[in-house]
Amino acid sequence: MNKLASAQDLENLRQRVAEGNKAGVTLSLCCGTGCGANGSKKVFDALSAELAKRGLRNVTVKRTGCHGFCERGPILIVFPSEICYLSVTPERIPEIVSKTVENGLVVEDLVWRDGGKLFARHSEIPFYAHQKRRLLANNTVLDPTDINDYIGCGGYAALARALFSLTPQQVIEEIRKAGLRGRGGGGFPTATKWEATRSAADPVKYVVVNGDEGDPGAYMDRSLLEGNPHSVLEGLLIGAYAVGAAQGYFYIRQEYPLALENARRAIAQAEEKGLLGDNILGSPFSFRVGIHQGAGAFVSGESSALLSAIEGHVGEPRLKYVRMSESGLRGKPTTLNNVETWANVPLIVAKGADWFSSAGTAASTGTKIFSLVGKVRNTGLVEVPMGATLRQIVFDIGGGMQNGKTFKAVQTGGPSGGCIPAQHLDAKVDFDTLAGLGSMMGSGGMIVMDDDSCMVDVARYFVDFLKEESCGKCLPCREGISEMSSILNRIVKGQGKPDDLDFLEDIAVLLSEASLCGLGSSAANPVMSTLRYFRKEYEEHIFQKRCSALACKSLIAFHIAAAKCTGCGLCRKQCPVCAIGGVAKSAHRIDQALCIKCGVCLEVCPSKFGAVTKMSPASSLANLQKQ
Amino acid sequence: MTDDGASAFALVDKIINRYGGERGTLIQILLDVQKENRWLSGESLEHIAERLHVPLPRVYEIATFYKAFSLTERGRHLVTVCLGTACHVRGAPTLLDRISRKLGVKSGGTSSDGRFTLLTVNCMGCCALGPVIAIDESYFSNPSNSDFDRILGQYK
Numbered sequence: 057m058n059k060l061a062s063a064q065d066l067e068n069l070r071q072r073v074a075e076g077n078k079a080g081v082t083l084s085l086c087c088g089t090g091c092g093a094n095g096s097k098k099v100f101d102a103l104s105a106e107l108a109k110r111g112l113r114n115v116t117v118k119r120t121g122c123h124g125f126c127e128r129g130p131i132l133i134v135f136p137s138e139i140c141y142l143s144v145t146p147e148r149i150p151e152i153v154s155k156t157v158e159n160g161l162v163v164e165d166l167v168w169r170d171g172g173k174l175f176a177r178h179s180e181i182p183f184y185a186h187q188k189r190r191l192l193a194n195n196t197v198l199d200p201t202d203i204n205d206y207i208g209c210g211g212y213a214a215l216a217r218a219l220f221s222l223t224p225q226q227v228i229e230e231i232r233k234a235g236l237r238g239r240g241g242g243g244f245p246t247a248t249k250w251e252a253t254r255s256a257a258d259p260v261k262y263v264v265v266n267g268d269e270g271d272p273g274a275y276m277d278r279s280l281l282e283g284n285p286h287s288v289l290e291g292l293l294i295g296a297y298a299v300g301a302a303q304g305y306f307y308i309r310q311e312y313p314l315a316l317e318n319a320r321r322a323i324a325q326a327e328e329k330g331l332l333g334d335n336i337l338g339s340p341f342s343f344r345v346g347i348h349q350g351a352g353a354f355v356s357g358e359s360s361a362l363l364s365a366i367e368g369h370v371g372e373p374r375l376k377y378v379r380m381s382e383s384g385l386r387g388k389p390t391t392l393n394n395v396e397t398w399a400n401v402p403l404i405v406a407k408g409a410d411w412f413s414s415a416g417t418a419a420s421t422g423t424k425i426f427s428l429v430g431k432v433r434n435t436g437l438v439e440v441p442m443g444a445t446l447r448q449i450v451f452d453i454g455g456g457m458q459n460g461k462t463f464k465a466v467q468t469g470g471p472s473g474g475c476i477p478a479q480h481l482d483a484k485v486d487f488d489t490l491a492g493l494g495s496m497m498g499s500g501g502m503i504v505m506d507d508d509s510c511m512v513d514v515a516r517y518f519v520d521f522l523k524e525e526s527c528g529k530c531l532p533c534r535e536g537i538s539e540m541s542s543i544l545n546r547i548v549k550g551q552g553k554p555d556d557l558d559f560l561e562d563i564a565v566l567l568s569e570a571s572l573c574g575l576g577s578s579a580a581n582p583v584m585s586t587l588r589y590f591r592k593e594y595e596e597h598i599f600q601k602r603c604s605a606l607a608c609k610s611l612i613a614f615h616i617a618a619a620k621c622t623g624c625g626l627c628r629k630q631c632p633v634c635a636i637g638g639v640a641k642s643a644h645r646i647d648q649a650l651c652i653k654c655g656v657c658l659e660v661c662p663s664k665f666g667a668v669t670k671m672s673p674a675s676s677l678a679n680l681q682k683q
Numbered sequence: 684m685t686d687d688g689a690s691a692f693a694l695v696d697k698i699i700n701r702y703g704g705e706r707g708t709l710i711q712i713l714l715d716v717q718k719e720n721r722w723l724s725g726e727s728l729e730h731i732a733e734r735l736h737v738p739l740p741r742v743y744e745i746a747t748f749y750k751a752f753s754l755t756e757r758g759r760h761l762v763t764v765c766l767g768t769a770c771h772v773r774g775a776p777t778l779l780d781r782i783s784r785k786l787g788v789k790s791g792g793t794s795s796d797g798r799f800t801l802l803t804v805n806c807m808g809c810c811a812l813g814p815v816i817a818i819d820e821s822y823f824s825n826p827s828n829s830d831f832d833r834i835l836g837q838y839k
Contacts, residue, residue, distance in 0.1 A: 126811030
């Protein structure tokens with residue numbers, strides 16, 4: 057592979073690749089982790105075999121990163137017609153090839169349909185049509201394992217512009233004017249960080265990509281690193297040029313094997329092309345990148361802890377008397393940004409600050425990627441302008457709730473965030489509005505909950521998570537979270553005490569004021585936000601031993617209605633602890649002393665009978681049986 | 684060191700050499716050894732400490748701090764149940780209970796035939812497919828009871 061020695065070399069290569077891409081049909085198959093789990097590898101094999109069999113040589117198959125609509129994977133888009141097939145199986149490939157590839161016809165039962173209307177083109181599907189996809193735009197067209205593909209889409213042109221047309225100071229000014237704020241959750245102005253690192257006296261500086269993405273329920277960074285790793289690398293290069301760094305690092309969690317693989321390959325290809333190394337594109341700028349694989353610790357996503365981990369120490373936070381921009385990695389000035397923040401940088405430098413801030417609100421500019429998951433119909437990755445409302449995201453894009461259930465809350469901000477109830481569905485999603493509602497933007501997890509989700513259990517879930525993940529270095533976090541956890545675990549078991557809620561609030565104050573790092577100081581947020589909006593549920597658990605969501609095992613009981621049970625025996629055969637008794641063709645009964653409340657009986661009871669029900673409080677069952 | 688000892692650590696040495704024997708790469712070395720051997724034996728930790736000139740307690744500090752490392756021998760295949768938020772609200776705890784009963788072990792345990800070790804993880808980033816499990820590096824979305832039996836049968 058020849059090195060690119062100038063901006064002109066890069067432009068020539070772009071033209072060559074773009075010219076080649078124009079010809080013929082391209083089939084873009086999502087091979088992100090989600091579609092991979094749904095079998096995209098087998099679809100790819102079937103596709104390759106079918107094309108070979110028919111001798112279709114001018115058809116290109118691209119294995120791309122995540123297209124976003126993970127609920128309906130594997131996803132296959134046929135370009136240039138943009139016909140988008142969902143839930144594709146290997147068996148359907150011959151039909152797709154003969155109808156669509158050879159004859160331009162649509163296989164109707166594989167496209168999105170809503171209310172009798174067909175949405176064959178990718179951009180028409182409501183899930184995509186209501187988004188504003190900038191960062192994710194290229195995920196549907198790029199082969200992430202081929203640097204030429206990225207260059208063909210205009211990749212690395214922003215780097216060339218920065219190196220040859222802008223001073224480092226001008227790059228920082230452009231980022232400032234764009235109003236870019238950190239996408240990892242904090243929302244700190246990126247330009248301010250860069251400026252501080254640039255102006256630090258030490259000549260050795262570092263730039264780091266935070267790809268730890270430890271928030272459960274969030275996979276934005278994973279999909280960027282898997283689907284478009286060069287966009288992150290190009291952002292890092294531009295940042296390094298702006299702050300004056302010659303060395304950078306990707307920190308990526310080991311739970312993301314494909315992201316690691318694609319980032320490694322991207323770096324190797326950039327080196328071969330001369331986009332990393334000495335005198336990049338013939339400029340005086342030299343830069344190198346290493347990868348550090350995380351080893352599984354949520355707290356290591358905290359900035360100071362992450363740098364400790366890169367140095368080979370345990371990833372525990374340090375006290376930040378001195379800012380990282382003055383003394384970070386190995387005591388040198390360091391700029392650390394989240395994956396998505398870095399991926400925005402090339403867009404800003406290529407298209408300008410005004411273009412960037414044309415989306416979003418005055419204080420939160422640009423777009424943001426969210427992982428829209430949980431009990432919503434269309435789960436997946438969505439990118440919207442900052443300031444879009446929760447309603448637009450959950451209902452217009454997400455298609456509303458699954459199984460006709462009622463929306464209860466959406467959890468944002470991961471373990472540091474909170475639950476936002478239905479009355480705030482029209483709130484704008486930006487850094488400041490969400491904070492005002494007692495939650496936070498966080499890195500972009502958006503977990504939708506319905507009536508079956510117990511808010512006390514959700515609070516308990518996050519507190520238990522943080523208890524496990526607290527590094528234990530500072531006492532308020534170690535003991536405070538542990539105490540909160542034992543209180544909440546008592547409440548969900550029906551052993552809550554009347555003054556528990558006051559005590560939880562006291563601990564919350566202690567945690568927020570006395571903890572060493574963000575993990576502890578924000579740890580009470582899930583509890584406080586659920587107490588704020590769902591206090592009644594806590595009180596029901598404590599005083600009536602009732603879980604209205606029927607989620608807390610200790611507070612529920614399963615019951616077989618004798619009048620509805622036909623004695624088919626399905627539940628009896630499936631019950632793992634033999635708690636169900638009864639003979640064939642006569643009503644069955646659950647022995648409550650043996651029942652472990654696994655719910656298999658409810659799951660297997662045919663819906664035409666609907667004999668098994670869940671109820672709470674468990675004591676209501678006794679009343680029922682007396683009748 | 685005897686010949687036997689040398690061959691026992693050949694793999695570990697190869698990994699250390701790949702990183703140029705540099706101390707700062709300790710975590711990366713441990714990750715690679717863990718991946719190859721599926722666990723970190725006391726002997727291998729001692730060997731790594733010696734080679735990198737790092738005190739043994741520091742190696743243990745790292746090996747016990749991070750979740751990725753196991754100081755006990757694991758089964759031939761790893762069954763990982765995701766307990767991320769999205770999986771949690773879609774029933775991951777119940778799925779974990781069922782799998783745990785099927786394998787006859789609690790989280791962290793290895794089945795008596797040595798085939799499977801059951802693990803939990805806070806998020807695998809497959810949130811849209813929740814609840815999700817992984818067996819080694821293959822992912823499965825919300826397997827039913829009978830799916831799970833069939834899937835397990837594929838692993839010897």
